Amino acid sequence: xxxxxxxxxxxxxxxxxxxxxxxxxxxxxxxxxxxxxxxxxxxxxxxxxxxxxxxxxxxxxxxxxxxxxxxxxxxxxxxxxxxxxxxxxxxxxxxxxxxxxxxxxxxxxxxxxxxxxxxxxxxxxxxxxxxxxxxxxxxxxxxxxxxxxxxxxxxxxxxxxxxxxxxxxxxxxxxxxxxxxxxxxxxxxxxxxxxxxxxxxxxxxxxxxxxxxxxxxxxxxxxxxxxxxxxxxxxxxxxxxxxxxxxxxxxxxxxxxxxxxxxxxxxxxxxxxxxxxxxxxxxxxxxxxxxxxxxxxxxxxxxxxxxxxxxxxxxxxxxxxxxxxxxxxxxxxxxxxxxxxxxxxxxxxxxxxxxxxxxxxxxxxxxxxxxxxxxxxxxxxxxxxxxxxxxxxxxxxxxxxxxxxxxxxxxxxxxxxxxxxxxxxxxxxxxxxxxxxxxxxxxxxxxxxxxxxxxxxxxxxxxxxxxxxxxxxxxxxxxxxxxxxxxxxxxxxxxxxxxxxxxxxxxxxxxxxxxxxxxxxxxxxxxxxxxxxxxxxxxxxxxxxxxxxxxxxxxxxxxxxxxxxxxxxxxxxxxxxxxxxxxxxxxxxxxxxxxxxxxxxxxxxxxxxxxxxxxxxxxxxxxxxxxxxxxxxxxxxxxxxxxxxxxxxxxx
Numbered sequence: 001x002x003x004x005x006x007x008x009x010x011x012x013x014x015x016x017x018x019x020x021x022x023x024x025x026x027x028x029x030x031x032x033x034x035x036x037x038x039x040x041x042x043x044x045x046x047x048x049x050x051x052x053x054x055x056x057x058x059x060x061x062x063x064x065x066x067x068x069x070x071x072x073x074x075x076x077x078x079x080x081x082x083x084x085x086x087x088x089x090x091x092x093x094x095x096x097x098x099x100x101x102x103x104x105x106x107x108x109x110x111x112x113x114x115x116x117x118x119x120x121x122x123x124x125x126x127x128x129x130x131x132x133x134x135x136x137x138x139x140x141x142x143x144x145x146x147x148x149x150x151x152x153x154x155x156x157x158x159x160x161x162x163x164x165x166x167x168x169x170x171x172x173x174x175x176x177x178x179x180x181x182x183x184x185x186x187x188x189x190x191x192x193x194x195x196x197x198x199x200x201x202x203x204x205x206x207x208x209x210x211x212x213x214x215x216x217x218x219x220x221x222x223x224x225x226x227x228x229x230x231x232x233x234x235x236x237x238x239x240x241x242x243x244x245x246x247x248x249x250x251x252x253x254x255x256x257x258x259x260x261x262x263x264x265x266x267x268x269x270x271x272x273x274x275x276x277x278x279x280x281x282x283x284x285x286x287x288x289x290x291x292x293x294x295x296x297x298x299x300x301x302x303x304x305x306x307x308x309x310x311x312x313x314x315x316x317x318x319x320x321x322x323x324x325x326x327x328x329x330x331x332x333x334x335x336x337x338x339x340x341x342x343x344x345x346x347x348x349x350x351x352x353x354x355x356x357x358x359x360x361x362x363x364x365x366x367x368x369x370x371x372x373x374x375x376x377x378x379x380x381x382x383x384x385x386x387x388x389x390x391x392x393x394x395x396x397x398x399x400x401x402x403x404x405x406x407x408x409x410x411x412x413x414x415x416x417x418x419x420x421x422x423x424x425x426x427x428x429x430x431x432x433x434x435x436x437x438x439x440x441x442x443x444x445x446x447x448x449x450x451x452x453x454x455x456x457x458x459x460x461x462x463x464x465x466x467x468x469x470x471x472x473x474x475x476x477x478x479x480x481x482x483x484x485x486x487x488x489x490x491x492x493x494x495x496x497x498x499x500x501x502x503x504x505x506x507x508x509x510x511x512x513x514x515x516x517x518x519x520x521x522x523x524x525x526x527x528x529x530x531x532x533x534x535x536x537x538x539x540x541x542x543x544x545x546x547x548x549x550x551x552x553x554x555x556x557x558x559x560x561x562x563x564x565x566x567x568x569x570x571x572x573x574x575x576x577x578x579x580x581x582x583x584x585x586x587x588x589x590x591x592x593x594x595x596x597x598x599x600x601x602x603x604x605x606x607x608x609x610x611x612x613x614x615x616x617x618x619x620x621x622x623x624x625x626x627x628x629x630x631x632x633x634x635x636x637x638x639x640x641x642x643x644x645x646x647x648x649x650x651x652x
Contacts, residue, residue, distance in 0.1 A: 003114035005050065006057045013051045018044070022051075026058040031093035034059055038096040041103050049109040052100065057117070059097040062124040064090060069132075094125045095147070102150055105157045115164045122158070123171050126151050130177045145188035145198075148181035152201035159208060169209070175219045178205055179226020182237045186244065199241060199260045207263025210270045220279065235285035238264060242294040246301045249339065249346075253305035258313060261298070265313060268295070269320045287324070287336060295321050296339035303343075303351040315355035318347065322359040325367045328590040331374040331498055334367075341384045348402050357402065364405035366603075369544020370588035372416045374494070375501035379420075381413045412544050416505070423504045435651055437613040439477075440468035441576050446615045446651060458485035480568030487608060506539055506585050506610045507652040509546040520550040528552075534574055536582035537612075542605050543588075553582060569609040581612040583652060610652040 011022045018040075024033040037055065044052075068090055101122065104110055110118065130151070133144070155178065159168045168174065185198030209219040227234035245260050246253065268291065272283045295317050302314040321340070325333055334340075344363060347356050371377045436449045439461040452462035455469065458481045463469040477484075491499055510517070517537055525533045534553040539546055556570055566584070573582035589606045 002057070002117040003111060005111040005114045006054045006117055008054045008058055010051045010054050014048055015045075018048065022055045025093075026055045028059055028061065028064060028093070031089040031096075034093045034096050034100075038100045038103070041100065046107075049104055049107060050111075053104055053110055053114065053118070056097040056100045056104075057121055059093055060101075060121040060125055062121060065124060065128050068128070091129065094129065098122065098125065098150060098154065102153055102157070105154070112161060112163060115158055115161055116167060119158050119164055119167060122154060123168075123174065126154070126177055127173050130180060131173075145184045145191060145194050148177075148184045149194050149198045149201075151177055152181050152185070152198055152205070156201045156204055159205065165208075169216070169219070173222060175209070175222030176226040178202065179223040179234065179237075181226075182223075182241070183227060183233075186237065186240050195244070196256075196260070199244065200256075202241070203260050203263035205263065206267045210263075210267040215270055220282075231279070231282045231285040232289065235282065235289045235291070238268060238286060239289045239291060239294050242268075242291075242298060246294075246298045249297050249300035249342070251301045253301045253307060253310060255307050255309070258305075258307055258309055262309075262313060265298075265316055265320075269316050272320055272324050287333070290336070292321060292324070292333070292336040293339060296337055296343040299343040300339065300346045303346045311351075311353065311355055314347075314351060315359075318343075318356055318359045322362050322367070326362060326590065329367050329371045329588055330493055331371065331376045331495075332493070334371045334374075334377050335380050341381075341388065344406075345388060348406065360402050361405060364402065364409050366543065366588070369409050369412055370542055372413050372544060373502060373505055373541050373587060374498045375420055376495060376498055378413070378417050378501075382417050385410065385413060409544070419505065419508050420501060423501070423508075436462050437615055437651055438462065438464040438468050440464075440472040440475075441572070441579050442471060442475075443468045444579050444613065444615060446613075455481065455484075457481050458488060460484045460488045476568070476572070480571075483566070483568040490606060491608065502585060502587075502608070503610050503652045505541075506583060507612075509539055509548070510537070510583065510612065510652070513546075513548045516548060517550055524550070524552065532574075534577050536570070536573065536584060538584045538586055540586040541588070542586055542603070556582075566607065566609050569611055573611060579614055581614070583610050583612045584608070585610055613651050615651065 008023075008026055011019055011026070014022055018037075021033045021037050024030040025037050037052070041049070041052070068087060101110070101118070129147070155168065155174065159165055181198065182202050185195055185202065188194045188198075206223075209216040224231065224234050227237050241264050242261070245251075245257050251257075268286065271279065271286060272291075298317050299314065299321070302310045302317065321337065321343075325337065340363075344360060347360055372381070435446055436452055437444055437446050438452065440463055443464060445464060447464055449462070452464055453469070455461045455463070455477070461472070461477060461481075461484060463472065494502075521533075521535050524535065531552060532554050535550050536553045536556060538549040538551065540549065553570060553574055556566070566582075569582055573580045585608045586605050587608070589604045
């Protein structure tokens with residue numbers, strides 16, 4: 001039995017002038033009376049309003065929907081004027097009944113105990129009017145954005161009551177309506193009031209269904225359908241929502257704006273949470289649509305907000321960006337963060353509080369420094385650092401760690417930028433100088449990279465002629481080709497320029513640490529006269545600045561998954577110590593498996609090989625000879641002393 005407040009006998013409490021119209025509307029056969037009743041709500045006495053709830057409860061009887069479906073089918077197959085007229089009458093009656101309920105809900109005229117029964121009448125009509133919207137063009141009298149704004153308000157009104165929230169969350173197809181409403185609301189660009197109210201409702205509803213540690217998979221699938229069917233379309237709605245509320249860093253973040261943001265931010269954080277990995281395709285779609293730029297803009301706005309709740313939102317947003325970049329500090333992700341540096345500066349100056357400090361330390365100590373090995377990131381940093389007014393930075397003087405980390409990062413970035421510029425033939429176009437040795441070690445001549453040909457299988461080793469390619473194939477590349485190919489696959493996310501600069505940077509740091517490498521090699525040979533003197537050098541860039549380790553080549557376990565793809569390079573270096581030294585580059589590949597504070601020991605790394613080739617001056621190829629005229633003929637590498645005194649060319 002429905003709640004007593006929904007009993008139609010309550011109409012007897014209305015003034016006589018309203019009773020006839022209310023009963024006629026409740027019969028379900030007089031849409032015009034329903035329209036007049038709703039239009040007269042504003043003029044009714046407040047004491048009479050609760051007695052109209054049973055009228056709208058009666059007019060929304062879902063048993064009438066099958067009859068309307070028959071009319072929809074009749075209209076679809078035959079241009080039937082009578083069917084269209086009947087359809088219009090009952091659709092209009094349902095729409096105005098729903099408007100009547102929203103009017104009464106807004107004025108708190110509906111008994112809380114009656115909400116479950118009333119919801120069972122409301123939701124079937126909303127879903128019918130949404131699903132068959134294309135057949136109702138010209139029939140219903142409300143613009144789509146206004147209609148969907150009405151749906152959102154009703155869903156939010158019912159959802160906020162604990163007595164019914166679980167029933168609402170389990171209503172099949174409801175989130176389809178919300179997803180479709182999201183698109184229509186954002187499209188109503190000239191109706192500010194509709195957009196503002198609609199986005200507030202959407203934020204609250206999305207916040208109910210998606211939290212950092214709670215993911216409603218069924219609701220997500222329905223939202224996806226409502227947004228258009230693709231993850232890119234849903235991601236676009238999220239980004240448009242954020243950018244509408246905070247279009248620029250200068251936007252003032254008020255309490256009202258935070259209400260329109262909080263649920264969507266919660267949805268975003270849940271979507272990109274590295275622990276949950278709820279829907280990685282949607283996470284990727286969010287970032288491809290520009291999420292990081294939208295979030296960094298929001299970070300700056302929140303830093304200047306005077307609202308107490310802004311700190312909570314700032315922690316969520318800054319944490320989401322930091323987690324995303326920490327999980328994979330690839331050049332593409334870093335460059336997506338167009339406003340990241342200004343956001344860090346603003347946080348450090350205006351909002352250096354416990355909830356932001358740990359993220360700033362992570363960004364300045366690990367994420368950004370480890371990304372300065374990529375030419376594309378350095379190009380972005382070169383422009384970004386230029387725009388920052390260094391002289392007028394006002395970091396919190398009571399917290400020197402963040403300031404020192406900033407200065408250290410900036411110095412590292414500027415040094416790498418300088419190295420990049422020195423390595424370019426043409427800084428305007430960013431081409432990297434490239435001299436490489438023929439990978440047939442019996443040839444071992446130096447050429448411009450453009451004059452060498454690649455192995456068509458692994459696309460990694462280079463030869464000056466088919467003769468050299470065949471000779472190297474027979475001497476070992478035939479089994480090493482697959483190993484080398486693995487390394488190239490691991491670098492497939494990098495641009496050619498980024499890959500070239502990794503080689504340049506390794507060589508640059510080799511020259512800087514050449515004396516240290518020679519000294520450690522000599523010390524090892526002296527202390528271990530019975531062991532093999534062949535060494536490999538590890539250049540560790542996982543924390544930004546280069547750290548060099550010299551270790552015996554025989555200790556390298558090439559069968560360990562960590563060192564996969566290096567067996568070929570290790571055996572070549574061991575067999576040809578006079579011509580090849582194995583140099584390895586260790587780079588950060590992300591943080592996996594937990595939240596920021598939990599994952600300090602779970603940072604992952606990659607190992608890539610950039611063998612050092614020792615080229616005697618009389619082995620320099622013709623195309624590279626002009627650039628080597630200042631070298632004096634010398635012996636090939638044979639010992640640590642030779643490493644320091646070698647007068648030929650050394651290239652990676």
